[in-house]
Amino acid sequence: MGYMVKNEDSQKVISLSLTAEQLEVIAGALEMYCMGLAEQNDPHLEYAADAQEAIIEVLESNFSVEV
Numbered sequence: 082m083g084y085m086v087k088n089e090d091s092q093k094v095i096s097l098s099l100t101a102e103q104l105e106v107i108a109g110a111l112e113m114y115c116m117g118l119a120e121q122n123d124p125h126l127e128y129a130a131d132a133q134e135a136i137i138e139v140l141e142s143n144f145s146v147e148v
Contacts, residue, residue, distance in 0.1 A: 101144040108136045
């Protein structure tokens with residue numbers, strides 16, 4: 082799977098609707114991906130970790146409950 086974003090579209094904003102369950106699946110997949118990158122000392126780990134952190138922040142701010 083490959084794609085190229087046109088330069089003029091790089092700052093375009095879209096709306097995306099996802100359920101909490103879908104976000105949890107994405108966060109879990111990113112966690113496994115990060116673990117693999119960490120084992121290989123891959124320099125892309127920072128980008129994947131930032132993406133995972135952003136998703137976790139969305140989960141916490143929209144779906145988290147106090148325990």
